[in-house]
Amino acid sequence: MKAKVKTINICLSSELVKQIDRKAEEEFRSRSELIREATLSYIQTKNNWAVLQYDLSLRAKKMKIKSEDQV
DSSP states (O other), rough: OOOOOOOOOOOHHHHHHHHHHHHHHHHHHHHHHHHHHOOOOOOHHHHHHHHHHHHHHHHHHHTOOOOOGGG
């Protein structure tokens, strides 16, 4: 089953669009593909950091660490 696609409009500086287009051309793909992958990568990275921070905060509590000075 093919995922539904939605078109959106965003504002980017001309310089950023040039950089996106250069990178897309280097990688033989469309601007949309590059932006889609970059967005997914950003979201996954943020999610991974949130999970890591939560896990480390639990470990710190177990070790009775209350400040960065104690690390």
